[in-house]
Amino acid sequence: MLSLILGLVSVVAGEPVSVCRPTGDRYFIADGAQCDRFHMCDEDGNLAAEFLCQDGLVYEPVSKQCGLPFKIDCLGSGRTLLQEPQAQGNCQRLNGKWAVAGTCDEYIDCMSGVERKVTCQNHLVFDDATGDCEHPDTANRAGCTAEELYGFECPNTVGQARYPAETDCRAFFTCGIFTNYHPRLGGCPVNSVFNPASQACDDPENVPGCENYYSTA
Structure with a gap:
């Protein structure tokens, strides 16, 4: 385990911390303030070393490894500090x-x-x-909402419903409570098209206006 961690960290010098406890074995512990720093305690409860995850990674106390911060709760644990970014090219941090x-x-x-x-x-x-x-x-990103991307808004419907996409016979929008009534784009398998009457995928000849969707003529 130690070798795996050290591959993405560097040893750093820091102020002494009184977080170690004697356990009879070495172990790692997260820093109390900085999310990408952690400590190794020795068998007697002394601080043996401090480590810094590679820039852009943060320490995850359960797995005891450094990883990307998306699924690691630095803010909730009060570990809000990070090392200075080492920007490179289009990388705002190394990772x-x-x-x-x-x-x-x-x-x-x-x-x-x-x-x-x-x-x-x-x-x-x-x-x-x-x-x-x-x-x-x-995702709920500004400028990238479903309504902005698709040019379609879900009608005020109860339950779940599907609506055809005007530009493509195979495509349809699903609206319902599971999407919080935002449109979600779906598509029918090849050789079929969306049938608004049945709310399902169907043969092209059964959908007015889409009979020749797969025609090679």
Whole structure:
């Protein structure tokens, strides 16, 4: 375990801390104020060493490893301080994910200062809070809402309903309580189209206006 942690940390000098307790074995403990710093205590309860996660990573006390901050609660644990950023290229820190300005589905993924641009698939958008690609109604990013991206707003309906997308016979919007009545884009399998009458995917010949959707003529 120690070797895994040390691969993404550096030993740092800091003020002595009285957080160690004698346990008969060495163990790690999170710093009380800085989320990317942690300590190793020796068998007798003395502070043996202090470590700093690589820039952009924070310490997770349960797994005892450094990771991206999206699923690690620094704020709730009161560990709000971080080391100074080591920006490099488009990486605001050596490790992390950041939305590409002016886009909804692109982000920069940085690992140890090496960056790559990633595009979310299947009409998903990048969520700054989770670091993942999410449905627009879940991500709730300004300028990237489902209504703004699709040009469609859910009618005031009770329960769940589907509505056709005017520009594509295969596409439809689902509106309901599970999306908080924001539209979620869906699509029918190849060789079928959405039938508004049945609220389901159907053969093209059964949907007026979509009979020739797959025609090669």
